[in-house]
Amino acid sequence: MRRPHASRTLAAALAGLLLTGVTVALAPAAAAAGTCGYANTLCLWEEQRYGGASLTASPLGSGGVCVDLVQHGWGERARSVINTSRHTASLFASADCTGRPYPVDGNTSVPTLSFLANSVYVAK
Structure with missing residues (x-):
């Protein structure tokens, strides 16, 4: 069932992110497992060893967020x-x-994350 205001809700959420100075996006499904494909970015996966859905986070400006x-x-x-x-x-x-x-040190990876994260601080 289609939610009538889902696209407006998503647009409002994305506009809010731009105001906070961060880019958060679902990573393309075509990305190879174990590769991020973006510079100055934190890539997260829902499965160990970089499997399943993924999310990327990076600051827009020169600081952190x-x-x-x-x-x-x-x-x-x-x-x-x-x-x-x-x-x-x-x-x-x-x-x-x-x-x-x-x-998570710069230019490193963690194939098996044992920490349950609810937020992340990323810097450029």
Whole structure:
């Protein structure tokens, strides 16, 4: 069943992201497993070893930004991650990038993520 305002809701959510200075997108299905395909980006997958659906997050400006994964349907969903930025990204159990971080160093990958993330801080 089609929701009448789904496209407007998505457009409003995307407009809100542009105001916060972050790009969050579902990664193309054609991307090979274990590759991110984007520079200065954190790529997350819903399965270990880079399988299943994926999500990318990167800041638009020169600073960093917190991404609420719960808001994007990715709360506690990431099971593997690749960081193509030279900066460390930090995963958090909270939805607002507070508490103890789980760092993902720049230019590294984690094929089996054992941390249940609800937000991530990414820097450019």
